[in-house]
Amino acid sequence: MAEATPMDTDPQQTENPDGMYPIAVLLDELKHDDVSLRLNAVRRLGTIALALGVERTREELVPFLDESIDDEDEVLLALAEELGSFVEYVGGPAYAHVLLLPLENLAAVEETVVRDKAVESLSKISTVFSPGQVEEHFLPLVKRLSSGDWFTSRTSACGLYAPVYDRCTPAIRDELRKGFSVLCRDDTPMVRRAAATNLSKMIGKVSKDHLIADLLPLFNGLSQDDQDSVRLLTVEALIAIAKVLSAPESKTHLLQVMRNLCSDKSWRVRYMVAEKFVEMSKAVGDVLVREELILAYVHVLKDSEAEVRTAAATQIPGFSALIDRDAILRNILPCVQTLVSDASQHVRASLATHITGLAPLLGKDNTIEHLLPLFLQLLKDEAPEVRLNIISKLDLVNNVIGIELLSQSLLPAIVELAEDKQWRVRLAIIENIPLLASHLGQDFFDEKLSNLCMQWLGDAVFSIREAATANLRKLTEVFGVDWAKRTIIPKVLELSSNQNYLYRMTTLFALTTLAQVVTPEVVKDLIVPTVITLSADPIPNIRFNVAKSFEQLTPILRKPELGNTLNGDVRGTLNKLNEDPDVDVRYYAHRALIAAQ
Missing domain, CATH: 1.25.10.10 (Leucine-rich Repeat Variant)
Known part of the structure; x- marks a missing residue:
């Protein structure tokens, strides 16, 4: 054994x-x-x-x-x-x-x-670890991994220099910089990628003198690597270096590298530059932005690859905020006008999300003259995603040009989209209706959009009907209970007698939702009687939803202002449903009765 x-x-x-x-x-x-x-x-x-x-x-x-x-x-x-x-x-x-x-x-x-x-x-x-433990136990580990025969250990070693660098003696720091430089020049691309990834962490640890003397040459080498997967990772390092250097030093040490990265032969490198353009611009300072990066950004916006243009479009408002209005009109706006008609819907969708951010920067007159036509074009785009993105950001435009111009120029397109055959487009419109309503005002809403909100309650798609009921609650919060009592609730009550059972079902959902934001008087006089009437509906699904509705309404029905409503008519209705021939109706009625006790 x-x-x-x-x-x-x-x-x-x-x-x-x-x-x-x-x-x-x-x-x-x-x-x-x-x-x-x-x-x-x-x-x-x-x-x-x-x-x-x-x-x-x-x-x-x-x-x-x-x-x-x-x-x-x-x-x-x-x-x-x-x-x-x-x-x-x-x-x-x-x-x-x-x-x-x-x-x-x-x-x-x-x-x-x-x-x-x-x-x-x-x-x-x-x-x-204490400094002694770092020197005795951790550094030998780093050296072993750095000199490993197989590239996997060397890639891991790249991430272990920065964590302990600032807790070592000056002599050991010199060793660490030398060890890291060897990894940056490793023969294996995977190791150089790991080194490029961790270079920005090392930049944050070393002194400025050592950054310029030791790490800048490593950065320059990696930025010219023959592998684009290595070069693209140096964009983060460039930003980290620029944050340490002064503006003149950035111009001396980083300008040529930035030019090379912006025009790199690999679209993946240019994509990374486009994605980080605002962050890079802020890091290098205003002087370089004005002298060099405006034209570089225009070049990126006109890139031959759709992926690069998509990333560049996300940076439009952020970069425009760094330059003056004349520069935006002279350099950025012509590119934006071109991107509105871009062949790629992904580019147009990205632009639609961010173009409204230009309105506060350009002001009312320039927005009306230059941006409104572009908004209208995007609102009529064939791709639903483009239309959704522009709609979700219209509040930025309203803050600049005012509600009157917004309603005259954009609302016709919004009304058209509200009846779009794509249900996700209709859903996005519904989700933005409360925001639009708060900007448009009660009178305009009642005239132009009120009927649409009621149409959605009978939509063939359940998600639309569900969102439509939530929309009524939000609108009540915007315009007040008196408005709801006068405008919305009567139309909802009419649906309770509709021949289509989906309308009657939606009535239940809508009334249950509205009960959360209306007065006890409205609940007692209008909502409860209608729900009780629906308890006699021939469709079992309607009847058990009546029981579910009363279960949700129980906390409201307990309020003193509602008197004996819960223990009177509501409990009587639930007792009747508790003897219903349908098993599901009895189940939910029993649950509601327990909640009412």
Whole structure:
């Protein structure tokens, strides 16, 4: 019989601290053939460690886990995550270094997500180390990973320099910069990608002198890498560097790199530049924006790739806010006018989301002259997404040009979209109606949009009917109960006698929703009698929804202003429904009666 190893011994069937699960079972699960059981055990490593105690955890459990590295990626990912929070289980910061070995091995596995999680946990653990522990335990680990034969360990090493850099002596910092520079020039593209990703973190740690002397050459090299997947990652580093340098220094050290990135032969690099253009512009300062980046941005807006133009369109209001109005009219607006008719609907949709942000920057007169025609064109776009995006931002326009011009110019298009054959378009209109109503005013709404709101209650699509009932509640909150009592509620009550059962069903939903925002008087005199009438409907679905409606209304019906309504007519109706031949009606009636007690 083979001799038992420490982890094979039965720890006296120790119960976990909650007294629920034998530790021996969890230990067995760590070695089980079933992946799901091993994963469950890894997720409960803290329970095992608490039962074993800090000494046995250090001497037995952690070495055992280190030997278990050859496992499914899902299990290894969970293990890498758990070990990052394991410091207290091994005895605190003084013993945290014992966790480095299994995490070092995890940082070298083939699966990227496991390595990334191991690096994250190593960085987390390094924060509890003293400077002495960093030098004695952590730096040797970083050096081993940096010099590993297989690229996986070197990619992980790239993320471990910045976390400890500022807690090292000047001499060791020099070593760290040299070690990181070697990784930036690694022969393997995957390692250079990892170095480029972590370069901005290093930039935030080093002094300005060392940034210019040591990291800028690395940045320049990576920005000219033959792999576009490396070059695109240097945009973040450029922004980080620009935040440290002064405007003249940025012009000296970064201008040519920015020019190269903006006109890079790879669309993926140009896409990253377009996506970060505002952030980059703010970092380099006003002078460079005026002298160089306006024309560079125009170049990006006119890019040959739709993906780049889509990203550039998202930056229009942000970048325009950095330049004066004349520059917007002279340089940006012509590009916007072109993008409105772009062949790609994704570009037009992106533009529709952000074009309204130009209105506050251009002012009333320029918005009316230059932007309103573009808004109208986008509102008539063949792509629903484009129309939805422009509608959702119209409040920005209203704040600039006023309600009168908005209603004259844009509302006809909105009314047309409210009857669009695409139900998602109609849904988006409904969701924006309360906002439009607050801007348009009660009279205009009653004249132009009130009938549309009622039409939606009978829509063939349930999501539209549901949204329409919520819309009535929001409109009541905007215009007041008196308006609802005079305008909306009578029309809703008429639907209760409609031959189409969907209209009668929607009446229930609408009245139940409106009851939350109207006065007790309206509930007692108008809503409750109508719901009671519907309790005799021939359709069982209507009857059990009556019961559900009363269950939801119970808190309101308890108010003193409603007198004996709950215990009188409502309870009598529910008792009758509780004897209904349909089982579902009886079920919901019984629930409502319980709620009413």
